[in-house]
Amino acid sequence: MLFRSETPNLWTLLAPPTVWALHFLFCYVAGAIICAKAPEALDELRLAIAAATILALVFIVVAGMQAHRHWGFGSDMPPHDTPTDEDQQHFLGLATMLLCALSAVAVIFGAMPALFIAECMR
Amino acid sequence: MTPREETDTERGRREEAELRRVWAYSSGWRYAANVNNQIVGLWYTCTAFVFFLFAGVLALIMRMQLAVPNNDLVSAGTYNQLYTLHGTMMMFLFAVPIFEAVAILVLPQMLAARDLPFPRLSAFGFWCFLIGGVFVGGSIFFDAAPDSGWFMYPPLATDTTQTGIGADIWLLGLSFIEVASIAAAVELIVGVLKCRPPGMRINLMPLYCWYVLVVGGMILFAFPPLIAGDILFEMQRLFDWPFFDVARGGDPVLWQHLFWIFGHPEVYIIFLPSIALLAMIVPTFARRPILGYGWIVLAAVGTGFLSFGLWAHHMFTIGLPALSIGFFSAASEAVAIPTGVQIFVFVATLLAGRVIFAIPMLFATGALAIFVFGGLTGVMVALAPFDWQAHDSYFVVAHLHYTLIGGMFFPLVAGVHYFYPFIIGRMLSDRLGRWSFWLMFCGFNIAFLPMHITGLRGMPRRVFTYPEGLGWDGLNLVSTAGAFTMAAGIGLLVFDVLRPGKPRAPQNPWNAGTLEWVAGDPSEPWGIRSVPPVSSRYPLWDQKNLMRDIGAGRFFLPGAPEGKRETLITDVLDATPQQVLRVPGDSFLPLLAAGFIGGSFIASTFHWWIAAIVSGVIGIGVIMVWLWTATAVIPSRPSKDAGMGVTLPLYASGSASVGWWAMFITMVGDGTAFLSLIFAYFYYWTIQNAFPPAGMAPPDGPLMLAGSAATLLAWLAVLGARRANSAGYPDMVRIALTASTLLALAGGALLLLAPWRAGLHPTAHVYPAIVWVVAIWTALHLAVGMLMLGYCLAGSLAGRLSREHDIDLRNVVLYWHFAALTMATTLVVLALAPLAT
Structure with a gap:
């Protein structure tokens, strides 16, 4: 399981940027379709993007909390370079947490055009 | 004692x-049979460098032509071929393959592995690369090189009257090489995941391995869209299927999307492996472990993902909705964050250590300086209003060379100096290295810094000459002088690499x-x-x-x-x-397979259909022999x-075997190509008022349903075969495999019958064309699935398939999961989507 796993793995590492990718894809695809087929529904689209952004951020925060737990709540500082299960887990937790931060920033970046641009205008 | x-x-x-006996290199007439990574990696690296030098000479000819206004050294037509081939070769025949080459050479040693898990696949990839590269590069000697720019925009590049065979050479030659790239990605990902030495946990991997993993994954998602694009493009050029023809419902902009969905991640596919070399070099010369290992992993993975959200920033001027431009502009700015993190990690490591400025380190610092400059102009052109001004001008030429030469070429030269001792066993000269660095560094900046101004003064890229008095004359002359200075530095490097009599390198110099x-x-x-x-x-x-x-x-x-x-x-x-x-071990089969498959692509370029089919069938036969025997x-x-x-x-099957992972990774890439075709379908759907257009019917529904049902049953029969095999009933296995083959045949036939029954002619309009492409793609996958089932059946009859030894069957089951998913998607898109609209 991705979100209930006791130990982190490569899938939990990839989950936060995947959320960014899905959010980005949704914004782009929905934007392209609305601007091509129904520009009058742009306001609804912007609301939908807002909702998607909140949803994505919630996912990322949950993943970040889990990563924080895997990291050992910061009890052990990097470099996490000993050959033990514990350090392996702490390393993956830390890397995932950093990726959560980056993904959250990227999601917010991605949502900003919908906040400021109110027409399809080519 | x-x-x-x-x-x-x-x-x-x-x-x-x-x-020594087991791993001995083949020599003499059997030299080409080598598959050992140490030899194949060296071939690969040298070949890529030769292509680099070739493309560099093309650049020098261009610089000579542009040195003075109204020059007539080369004609406009030749100039078109020069810049197209320069870009094409640098990107496809040098920058991407050199990653694969260096990784094949270095990675196993770094992992203390004797070889990568599929040595013959590496050799096959190399031969594909060599054959395709010579075919594409050699075309210029026959005045037949592609000449519509390295991104081949339609409608120019699809127009067979305005562009000659060069465009076909580009499409088919490069498609062939892309297959090699995906093969290398499979090899390298499995290598990093499964071939590490005992105890090298994921938190202890050398950073180079992290980058290889990320870049391998990126290749799987970046190259397939281009392969899909190439298919559409070539179908239009060869058979007049109107994918990019506006008059029949097509759209040239779709090509731009597919090309840049590949093309922008490609920039990072080029950049990350070179940064990976820096991540190995910097700690060595700073005499301390890297600071911020976890941050580098964040940066590598983060860049890998974000690089897929940037593609349309190459298309800011084509009239996308402002909202879409905003999304891509924002993502283009966001990617500066992980990129910057890597630079800061290197700087921090250098500050915290006691740095030794050996030659590799010199090139590494030069790389950082140049790349940061290129990164900053990147932040500028990521802003759409600025890009509208700078687009297609020499400013962009300057920007992309700063990022690629700073981000890729300088680190690579650092890597050449760094790794030369363990690859060749000799030391490169310190003095020549210093000369070569300063010539390259100064030459590069003299050549490309003025281009920013040339561009801002309005000089467009890709013009073969210009009138005097526009403020471009002096700048161009300076650029030309710089280009030759840089070439002198590269010449010195080549001389140093090739000259005999270099001192022996000690172990771990x-x-x-x-x-x-x-x-x-x-x-x-x-x-x-x-x-x-x-x-x-x-x-x-x-x-x-x-x-x-x-x-x-x-x-x-x-x-x-x-x-x-x-x-x-x-x-x-x-x-x-x-x-x-x-x-x-060593074998000629990879060479033969690459030769015949390559022959099939080359024959298609010249429309020699029978030769193409014969060569392709022999190639597949060779691959079957290769699989069966080894x-x-x-x-x-x-x-x-x-x-x-x-x-x-000694034997493992299912997810414990490397072959299963290779199949999984390959099918992820394959699935991406399929999704790109589906993207094309819905892209056409958004730009058309009605899709299918008035007067055209969707593929025959009952036939589609019947075909899907047959495929579903075929899939279930494959699952049954696996079950029967695990339970130890070989007869049941054979019955299930035979049934599955017949059902797959029926499924493919019914699927192809459906658009035919609906009277869809692919040349009439883009709707039937895209329907046919999706249907043929799926049917081909069923055909390949049948081949695999036949292979398992033969294995079962030959006593190779048993309860304990079931690698082939388990891998084929995995393939069929993807094939069934492909069929299901085809059904939904071709039969159900038209009902929804």
Whole structure:
């Protein structure tokens, strides 16, 4: 399981940027379709993007909390370079947490055009 | 000497003799049969460098032409070929392949693996690359090179009256090479995940491995859209299917999307492996472990993802909705964050260490300086209003050369200086290196810095000449002088690499900490004498007497008593030993397979259809012989002593086997190509008022349903075959495999019948064309699935498939999962989507 796993793995590492990718894809695809087929529904689209952004951020925060737990709540500082299960887990937790931060920033970046641009205008 | 020591010495000699015999390089007329990564990697690297020099000469000719206004050194037509081929070769024949080349050469050593898991696949990839590269590059000698720019925009490039055979050479030659790239990605991903030494946990991997993993994954998602685009493009050029023809519902902009969905991640596919070299070089010369290992992993993975959200920033001027531009602009700015993190990690490591400014370090710092400059102009052009001004001007030319030469070429030269001792066993000259660096560094800046101004003064890219008095004359002359200065620096490097009489390199001349430096004498073919357990990120720094004990054969797989090439397979996360993998030895089959498959592509370029089909069929036959004779070989006993008191199995199937992972990774790439075709379908749907357009019917519904049902049953029958095999009923297995083959045949036939029954003519409009492409794609996958089923059936009859030995069947089941998913998607898109609209 991705979100209930006791130990982190490569899938939990990839989950936060995947959320960014899905959010980005949704914004782009929905934007392209609305601007091509129904520009009058742009306001609804912007609301939908807002909702998607909140949803994505919630996912990322949950993943970040889990990563924080895997990291050992910061009890052990990097470099996490000993050959033990514990350090392996702490390393993956830390890397995932950093990726959560980056993904959250990227999601917010991605949502900003919908906040400021109110027409399809080519 | 005591008798005990003598026994040890004798044992050592025996083991070394065994290893030397098993891993010996083929020489003489069999030289081309080599598959050992040390040889194939060297071929690959040298070939890519030759293509680089060739493309560099093309650039010098262009610079000579542009040195003065109204020059007539070359004609406009020749100039078009020059810049197209320069870009094409630098990107497709140098920048991407050199990643694969260096990784094939260095990665196994870094992982203390004897070889990568699929050595023959590496060799096959190399031969594909060589054949395709010579075909594409050589075209200029026949005045037949592609001439519509390296991104081949339609409608110019699809117009067969305005562009000659060059466009076909580009499309088919490069498609062939892309296949090689995906093969390399499969090889390298499985290599990093499964071939690490015992104990090299995921938190101890050299950073280079992280980058290889990320870049391998990126190739899987970036190259397939281009392959899909190439298919559409070539179908239009060869058969007039109107994918990019506006008059019949097509759209040239779709090509731009598909090209740049590949093209922008490609920039990072080029950049990350070179940064990976810096991540190895910087700690060595800073004399300390890298600071912020976790941050580098964040940066590599983060860049890998974000780079897929940038593609439309190449298309800001084509009239996208402002909202879409905003999304891509924002993502383009966001990617600066992880990119910057990497730079800061390197700077921090250098500040915290005691830096030795050897030649590799000199190139590394030069790289950082140039790349940061290019990154900053990147932030500028990521802003759409600025891009509208700078688009297609020399500003963009300057920007992209700063990022690529700073981000890729300088780190690579640093890598050449750094790795040369362990690859060739000699040291490059310090003095020549310094000269070469300063010539390159100064030459580069003299050539490309003025281009920013030339661009801002309005000079468009790709013009073959310009009138005097526009303020471009002096700047262009300076650029030309700089280009030749840089070329002199590269010439010095080449001279140094080739000149005889260089001093022998000691073992680990830079005092590096990672395992590739264990290799003392590159003439020993075995890679590593024995595979050590690893407990540090820098084992040579932290593990006492490691080098000596490896050499004495104290660790895993010290010999090869059965006369087989063997390497260790370990767990993905913890790197606990799981299997001793026997890898196949030297063979001409990869060369033959690449030759015939390549022949098929080349013949298609010239429309020699019969030759193309014959060559392709022979190529597939060769691959079948290769698979049958050298893969999933049943060992004479189930397990062996791997050394250090550990006994490991020799055979593993399902998700424990490397072949299963290779199949999974390949199918992810394959699925991406399919999704790109589906993207094309819905792209057309958004730009058309009605899709299918008035007067056209969707493919016949009942036939589609029947075809899907047959495919679903075929899939269930494959699952049944696996079940029967696990339960030990070989007859049931054969019945199920036969039934599945027949059902797949029926499924494919019904699927192709459906658009035919609906009277869809692919040349009439883009709707039937895209429907046919999706249907043919799926049917072809069913055909390949049938081939695989036949292979398993033959295996079962030949006694190769049994309850314990089921690699082939398990892999084929995995393939069929994807094939069934492809069919289901096809049904939904072709039959159900029209109902929804």
